[in-house]
Structure formats: C-alpha cells, structure tokens
Amino acid sequence: MNVEGEALSLDVAVVGAGSWGTALASVFADNGYRVSLWMRDSKLAEHVNKHHVNKKYLPDVRLSEQIIASADVREVVQGKPVVLLAVPSHAMRTVTRELAPYLDPDVLLIHATKGFEMETLKRMSEVIGEEIPESIASSLVVLSGPSHAEEVILRSPTTVVVASASEQNMLRAQDLLMNNYFRVYTNPDLIGAELAGALKNIIALGAGMSDGLGYGDNAKAALLTRGLAEITRLGVKLGAMPLTFAGLAGIGDLVVTCTSKHSRNWRAGYLLGQGKPLDQVLEQMGMVVEGVRTTNASYALSRREEVSMPITDVLYRILFEGTSPRQGVEELMGRGRTYENEFLGPYLR
Numbered sequence: 001m002n003v004e005g006e007a008l009s010l011d012v013a014v015v016g017a018g019s020w021g022t023a024l025a026s027v028f029a030d031n032g033y034r035v036s037l038w039m040r041d042s043k044l045a046e047h048v049n050k051h052h053v054n055k056k057y058l059p060d061v062r063l064s065e066q067i068i069a070s071a072d073v074r075e076v077v078q079g080k081p082v083v084l085l086a087v088p089s090h091a092m093r094t095v096t097r098e099l100a101p102y103l104d105p106d107v108l109l110i111h112a113t114k115g116f117e118m119e120t121l122k123r124m125s126e127v128i129g130e131e132i133p134e135s136i137a138s139s140l141v142v143l144s145g146p147s148h149a150e151e152v153i154l155r156s157p158t159t160v161v162v163a164s165a166s167e168q169n170m171l172r173a174q175d176l177l178m179n180n181y182f183r184v185y186t187n188p189d190l191i192g193a194e195l196a197g198a199l200k201n202i203i204a205l206g207a208g209m210s211d212g213l214g215y216g217d218n219a220k221a222a223l224l225t226r227g228l229a230e231i232t233r234l235g236v237k238l239g240a241m242p243l244t245f246a247g248l249a250g251i252g253d254l255v256v257t258c259t260s261k262h263s264r265n266w267r268a269g270y271l272l273g274q275g276k277p278l279d280q281v282l283e284q285m286g287m288v289v290e291g292v293r294t295t296n297a298s299y300a301l302s303r304r305e306e307v308s309m310p311i312t313d314v315l316y317r318i319l320f321e322g323t324s325p326r327q328g329v330e331e332l333m334g335r336g337r338t339y340e341n342e343f344l345g346p347y348l349r
C-alpha cells in the first residue's frame with residue numbers, strides 16, 4: 001500500500017543488495033510493488049529467493065516474498081519503470097555502465113549512495129550522468145537523510161528527503177516510497193542533498209574516534225557543530241544551498257550517523273580511536289565505510305576549492321599519514337583563535 005492506501009502492481013528494480021538496497025526494497029514491497037533486487041553473488045540471490053532473508057547484511061529479518069533477487073543485471077533492470085541504485089560509491093560507475101543499455105528511456109532513476117568517485121572527485125549523480133542518456137540523467141532523483149537500514153527494515157519511523165531538478169520525478173519518488181513509517185520530504189537542491197549525505201560520513205568517523213578515545217559529550221557536540229560548519233562551507237562552494245545542510249540530509253543525517261550504534265562510519269571511527277590500524281578496522285567491519293574514501297576526496301576538494309576544513313585535514317592525516325587520534329585532537333584544540341561564523345564575520349564590520 002502506498003500513502004494513499006492504494007495497492008499498486010508496478011515492478012521496481014533495486015540495484016545493490018547490501019543493507020541499504022535490501023531495506024529500500026522492503027519499503028517498496030511494503031508499498032505493494034514487486035521488487036527485482038540485483039546482487040553480485042548468484043548464490044546469495046538463490047538463498048534470498050529460497051529463504052527470504054539477506055543472510056549477509058540483514059540476517060535477522062524475513063523479507064517479503066515480493067522481493068525476487070537475481071545476479072543478472074539485464075533481467076533486473078530491463079523494462080522496469082523505476083530503478084533505484086544503492087551500490088557503494090566505488091562501484092557506481094561500473095555498475096551504471098553495465099545496466100545503462102537496459103534502462104527504459106522513461107525510467108525514473110533514483111540513487112541512494114553517499115560518497116564521491118575518488119579518482120575524479122565527482123558526485124554520484126555526475127558519475128551516473130556520464131554513463132546514461134542525458135534525458136534520464138537530467139531527471140535523476142537523489143535519496144538522502146537520516147536512515148539506517150537496520151531501523152528501516154524494522155519499520156521504525158524514519159524521515160528522508162528526495163531531491164531532483166525534475167519536480168515531477170521528485171514527487172513520483174516521494175509517492176512511491178512514502179508510507180506510515182517512511183516519511184519522504186522533497187527538496188529541489190540535488191547537489192546539496194548529495195553533498196550533505198556524503199560529507200557527514202567524515203564527521204561520523206571523527207565522532208566515533210572521539211568516543212573511542214574516551215572523550216565526552218562536549219567533544220562530540222563540538223565535532224558535530226564545527227563539522228557541520230566545514231562541510232557546509234565546502235558544500236556551498238560546490239553549489240549546494242546552505243539551508244539543505246540545516247535539513248534532513250545535513251544536520252539530520254549528521255546527528256544519526258555521529259550517535260547511532262548502527263553507523264558503520266561511527267563504529268570504524270570508534271575502533272580507530274581505540275588504536276586499531278585502518279586496514280584491520282576495515283577488515284573487521286566487512287561493510288562499506290564510505291567516510292574513509294570521502295575524507296580522501298574532501299581533502300583534495302578542500303584544496304582545489306580553497307575551503308578551510310580543519311577537521312577533515314586532521315582526519316586525513318590520522319587515516320593516511322600516521323597521525324594518532326589523540327595527536328589529532330591536540331592539533332584541533334591548539335589551532336589559532338578564530339570567530340565562530342564566517343557569514344557574520346568578522347562581526348559584519
């Protein structure tokens with residue numbers, strides 16, 4: 001059933017069956033749609049179809065029988081009026097290139113990935129846009145906001161935002177996804193929704209590190225607030241609307257990722273704060289930790305765009321240059337004096 005209570009029989013394709021793709025497939029299934037779910041591993045797909053559980057990523061929840069998994073991208077995508085992409089950022093170009101020939105010219109394409117392409121520093125919609133026809137790319141929808149898969153799959157109340165240059169597609173996506181536990185807002189600022197969703201992962205790594213080091217709530221509040229200031233600064237320089245960072249894709253997602261035990265980025269940061277090396281942390285996680293690559297990309301972007309991002313700088317040095325987390329905190333606390341808000345400063349003289 002959708003929000004109007006209509007039962008709909010429409011086929012939807014979800015590409016990527018990690019925790020997020022699987023949770024979004026469940027939302028579509030709850031809304032009455034038949035869902036084709038693409039996963040790389042054909043054995044895992046067989047298992048999903050037989051047992052109705054994604055044993056690798058969300059093992060404790062039974063999935064709807066309306067979700068049919070397949071490792072054949074053509075079978076999943078061809079002829080579908082709605083396709084949602086939820087693969088990790090590093091796989092987006094390859095996967096999009098693979099499915100592009102099978103996309104219907106009138107398809108509603110949505111992506112829910114939070115990251116950058118590291119080699120080019122491009123946003124996901126830019127990467128996707130280079131691999132598909134312009135007519136589809138220009139009406140692409142981005143799904144962002146505070147939404148851990150582990151809670152969505154349990155139908156715990158969740159709010160997200162869909163953003164697009166196409167008002168029609170944004171409203172269609174809102175209608176397709178919205179229900180009584182998944183509330184969907186619209187926002188025309190696609191760049192902002194995409195950047196805010198990706199950049200908050202850097203700060204979540206920092207918040208996890210702070211907790212792993214044993215620092216308190218004051219430190220975490222500082223990271224969240226000053227983190228929001230610097231990711232907004234970069235976002236606005238890259239074309240985002242500042243207000244988007246005050247909304248679900250910005251502060252909303254920042255709060256959930258910096259404070260939730262479900263967050264992969266927070267958990268990775270926590271282990272780093274406890275002194276574990278990065279390669280061990282990533283191996284132990286076994287799931288995508290987008291913030292690591294995003295720190296790398298944002299470090300480069302902040303230099304290219306000449307935007308000051310002190311927290312990102314320190315995290316970059318911790319992740320890739322051997323600075324210890326404690327030393328990183330000392331560096332941040334020892335920075336020269338400054339005013340709080342560059343939009344007011346220095347004091348509108």
Ligand SMILES: NC(=O)C1=CN([C@@H]2O[C@H](COP(=O)(O)OP(=O)(O)OC[C@H]3O[C@@H](n4cnc5c(N)ncnc54)[C@H](O)[C@@H]3O)[C@@H](O)[C@H]2O)C=CC1
Pocket residue numbers: 016017018019020021039040057086087088089090091095112113114115147148149150286287288290
């Ligand atoms: N998990 C969550 O709660 C949320 C995740 N996201 C975003 O969704 C995206 C996907 O994340 P998750 O589902 O959490 O990841 P995950 O770690 O749960 O699963 C990753 C999935 O991607 C597949 N994959 C890995 N490398 C691949 C490749 N080279 N080619 C094709 N597929 C590949 C894996 O087989 C797996 O199905 C990320 O950008 C993440 O930031 C966004 C909101 C919520």
Ligand SMILES: O=C(CO)COP(=O)(O)O
Pocket residue numbers: 114145146147148201204253256257262263264265266288289290
């Ligand atoms: O973006 C997310 C929740 O909104 C997921 O964050 P993590 O990847 O840190 O779990």
